[in-house]
Amino acid sequence: MSQKKSDKSETEGQKHILSVLVENKFGVLVRVSGLFSRRGYNIDSLSVAVTENPSISRMTIVVRADDQVLEQVKKQLNKLIDVIKVIDLNDEEHVERELALIKVKTVKDTKPEILQIVDAFRAKVIDIATDSFIIEVTGDDKKIEAIETLLRPFEIQEMVRTGRVGLSRGYKEGSRDRN
Amino acid sequence: MKKQTETISGAQAFIESLKCESVDTIFGYPGGSLLPIYDAIFDCDLHHILVRHEQAAAHAADGYSRATGKVGVCLATSGPGATNLITGIATANMDSSSIVAFTGQVNSSLIGNDAFQEADITGITLPITKHNYLVQRAEDIPTAICEAFHIASTGRKGPVLVDITKNATVDRVLFSYPKDVNIPSYKPTYKGNMQQIKRAATEILKAKRPLIFSGGGVISSNASEKLVELSELLNIPVTLTLMGLGAMPSSHKNFIGMPGMHGMKTANYAIQNSDVLIAVGARFDDRVTGRIEDFASGAKVIHIDIDPAEISKNIYAEIPIVGDVSIVLKDLISIINERINTRSNEKLIQEYKANNDKWVNDILKHKSENPLTYDKNSPLIKPQFVVETISELAPNAIIVTDVGQHQMWAAHYFDFKYPRQFISSGGLGTMGFGLPAAIGAKVGCPDKTVINITGDGSFQMNSQEIATAVQHNLPIVSVIINNGYLGMVRQWQELFHDKRYSETDIQNSVDFVKLAEAYGALGFRVTEKSDLKRTLKEAIDSQRPAVVDVLVDRSENVYPMVPAGASINEYLEPDA
Ligand SMILES: Cc1ncc(C[n+]2csc(CCOP(=O)(O)OP(=O)(O)O)c2C)c(N)n1
Numbered sequence: 152m153s154q155k156k157s158d159k160s161e162t163e164g165q166k167h168i169l170s171v172l173v174e175n176k177f178g179v180l181v182r183v184s185g186l187f188s189r190r191g192y193n194i195d196s197l198s199v200a201v202t203e204n205p206s207i208s209r210m211t212i213v214v215r216a217d218d219q220v221l222e223q224v225k226k227q228l229n230k231l232i233d234v235i236k237v238i239d240l241n242d243e244e245h246v247e248r249e250l251a252l253i254k255v256k257t258v259k260d261t262k263p264e265i266l267q268i269v270d271a272f273r274a275k276v277i278d279i280a281t282d283s284f285i286i287e288v289t290g291d292d293k294k295i296e297a298i299e300t301l302l303r304p305f306e307i308q309e310m311v312r313t314g315r316v317g318l319s320r321g322y323k324e325g326s327r328d329r330n
Numbered sequence: 331m332k333k334q335t336e337t338i339s340g341a342q343a344f345i346e347s348l349k350c351e352s353v354d355t356i357f358g359y360p361g362g363s364l365l366p367i368y369d370a371i372f373d374c375d376l377h378h379i380l381v382r383h384e385q386a387a388a389h390a391a392d393g394y395s396r397a398t399g400k401v402g403v404c405l406a407t408s409g410p411g412a413t414n415l416i417t418g419i420a421t422a423n424m425d426s427s428s429i430v431a432f433t434g435q436v437n438s439s440l441i442g443n444d445a446f447q448e449a450d451i452t453g454i455t456l457p458i459t460k461h462n463y464l465v466q467r468a469e470d471i472p473t474a475i476c477e478a479f480h481i482a483s484t485g486r487k488g489p490v491l492v493d494i495t496k497n498a499t500v501d502r503v504l505f506s507y508p509k510d511v512n513i514p515s516y517k518p519t520y521k522g523n524m525q526q527i528k529r530a531a532t533e534i535l536k537a538k539r540p541l542i543f544s545g546g547g548v549i550s551s552n553a554s555e556k557l558v559e560l561s562e563l564l565n566i567p568v569t570l571t572l573m574g575l576g577a578m579p580s581s582h583k584n585f586i587g588m589p590g591m592h593g594m595k596t597a598n599y600a601i602q603n604s605d606v607l608i609a610v611g612a613r614f615d616d617r618v619t620g621r622i623e624d625f626a627s628g629a630k631v632i633h634i635d636i637d638p639a640e641i642s643k644n645i646y647a648e649i650p651i652v653g654d655v656s657i658v659l660k661d662l663i664s665i666i667n668e669r670i671n672t673r674s675n676e677k678l679i680q681e682y683k684a685n686n687d688k689w690v691n692d693i694l695k696h697k698s699e700n701p702l703t704y705d706k707n708s709p710l711i712k713p714q715f716v717v718e719t720i721s722e723l724a725p726n727a728i729i730v731t732d733v734g735q736h737q738m739w740a741a742h743y744f745d746f747k748y749p750r751q752f753i754s755s756g757g758l759g760t761m762g763f764g765l766p767a768a769i770g771a772k773v774g775c776p777d778k779t780v781i782n783i784t785g786d787g788s789f790q791m792n793s794q795e796i797a798t799a800v801q802h803n804l805p806i807v808s809v810i811i812n813n814g815y816l817g818m819v820r821q822w823q824e825l826f827h828d829k830r831y832s833e834t835d836i837q838n839s840v841d842f843v844k845l846a847e848a849y850g851a852l853g854f855r856v857t858e859k860s861d862l863k864r865t866l867k868e869a870i871d872s873q874r875p876a877v878v879d880v881l882v883d884r885s886e887n888v889y890p891m892v893p894a895g896a897s898i899n900e901y902l903e904p905d906a
């Protein structure tokens with residue numbers, strides 16, 4: 152039985168958050184990101200930092216793929232020698248967050264209105280200059296997109312997003328990053 | 331563990347580590363960053379084979395590994411030496427061949443400065459190695475080497491590169507070699523899941539038209555005997571991909587040839603009509619499957635492979651079994667034997683036999699109606715005849731090939747007897763592989779006759795290695811199937827580009843006899859059919875490095891042929 156290979160460049164396919172534990176070694180980011188570009192998988196975002204165990208890093212990768220491509224992504228990741236574990240957070244109950252910093256132009260009249268929006272989103276103004284605010288907002292991507300939409304009329308000068316990070320819920324025996 | 335109280339240099343630690351891995355031979359080429367290592371090589375008892383181009387060092391290590399099943403080792407200097415290895419490493423990677431490639435690197439203080447002969451070889455080889463290391467401290471050399479050999483030779487095998495900075499080879503260490511390897515993130519699965527193996531046994535015994543479809547994984551895991559045992563146990567026909575040739579003797583009654591684009595029609599017929607396809611250590615390359623939607627579309631696929639990523643990559647597997655092919659086949663055979671010997675299964679087995687008889691007869695009939703053919707009465711020397719003659723003269727020789735038409739003729743017309751007898755670049759299709767790989771095979775198997783079946787184009791891609799063969803007294807016979815063309819490309823131009831032979835005519839570009847003689851090898855030329863056998867015999871018997879230039883029918887094409895993208899039962903037929 153054969154199966155059609157889906158066109159990987161198509162944007163269809165569900166978003167998946169992969170939580171990938173890797174050896175905290177020189178070059179490991181290139182090994183992982185190179186794999187995605189080489190095999191033509193789409194990455195929406197990738198974030199990486201060390202875990203509670205300093206010899207291990209966690210990469211959170213948001214990838215858009217249908218089931219068959221996703222299966223390949225996971226298997227190919229597992230094949231990399233420095234990859235310790237690949238967890239598909241979509242398979243588990245999990246929480247996810249993203250942080251964004253948004254620099255918005257301010258003029259006298261618009262400040263209260265902007266502050267209202269910031270309040271409503273439980274965001275924070277973390278820097279105030281004479282003609283701009285920097286707003287910090289955390290949440291899932293819908294929330295960030297929503298606040299972005301509302302702030303756009305005031306003129307967003309610059310914006311940076313961390314990309315999504317996530318963890319599965321609940322204490323699990325043996326699920327420490329490395330025992 | 332070897333412990334010493336005196337320090338040794340990193341270069342000496344390198345040599346000691348290789349000894350701990352039981353390495354006997356290195357294929358290499360020196361340079362500035364390797365001076366300390368070559369100084370250590372000067373008075374060690376490792377056998378160093380000096381090649382004439384680093385690409386050849388990698389191919390030789392690869393040929394050595396394919397012929398012996400051991401890890402092949404090559405060594406090149408930083409910068410251009412390292413980049414010259416690329417084609418060889420990529421070739422080994424595509425065919426899952428275990429080699430460890432060592433490269434010199436500039437001093438670690440210079441890395442990143444565009445220093446003289448600096449190349450980011452770990453970066454460059456990332457996509458074509460199973461893994462690689464950059465070693466910048468003498469004390470890290472033993473562990474890196476220990477891990478490299480472990481990774482290269484276990485699981486799905488493959489090339490590993492170890493890049494060592496010059497300062498690391500100069501600095502001194504107390505040598506100690508790791509007792510065992512512990513890479514927590516690397517644990518290949520060897521034993522197959524028994525539930526899955528039982529399911530596979532059930533499907534196989536229910537099959538009306540079972541077929542074993544097997545590839546290089548069987549050779550690499552030394553599972554050939556088990557494969558033959560399974561085939562004989564239930565009388566299942568076997569098709570072997572290019573990489574799998576030799577896993578079952580070509581003359582075995584159950585062997586139906588190679589599948590795919592240039593496959594035997596019977597092999598393709600069996601694939602398209604099978605109802606249970608037992609894929610063993612094969613990865614469903616597009617040259618084998620043709621149009622993937624139509625491949626084995628009526629079959630349930632049982633896929634046994636050590637690499638989980640190969641399963642359901644190209645062809646969906648109903649029953650995936652991840653594990654070492656040899657171990658899985660052993661378990662599968664014992665379960666099938668159990669079932670056969672269970673009384674209550676008597677009816678099932680009888681039914682199997684009745685269906686199987688029909689299927690096998692059908693295949694035998696197809697085979698007798700679709701033999702490989704060429705014009706045996708032609709006054710010209712037909713390339714197929716050259717291969718048949720070699721097969722007759724040197725039935726147990728290791729056959730190495732280059733890439734092109736001659737490679738396909740070698741695959742079809744040589745009568746293979748045992749695994750590791752056929753060595754060819756399958757996945758990457760690397761012209762220039764033949765001679766250096768033959769050197770590696772000969773060094774690894776000095777008692778075997780080694781014959782390189784090559785083309786006039788391919789041979790020119792690494793012909794400098796005649797010098798290596800002569801220097802090290804390696805009596806390899808290169809038989810050039812000389813059609814004066816980049817023949818395989820010419821064939822496609824003939825068939826798909828209106829016979830517009832753009833840049834493929836290379837007739838009379840070199841006198842191969844003089845070339846051989848210039849290096850101190852024997853050179854022969856065959857222009858008459860009647861001279862072929864005698865000359866080939868003379869070359870083989872000479873026990874010297876030899877080149878036999880055979881002028882063959884220029885226009886011969888490889889058939890059967892399925893055009894790229896077509897289903898594997900849609901053939902292009904030669905003009906009558
Ligand atoms: C390094 C490399 N370059 C180009 C090709 C493309 N190619 C495939 S077969 C072939 C012709 C080979 O000619 P020859 O060695 O004379 O073999 P023949 O087909 O004539 O038997 C070429 C150019 C290749 N496989 N490898």
Ligand SMILES: [Mg+2]
Binds near residue numbers: 734786811814
């Ligand atoms: Mg040719």
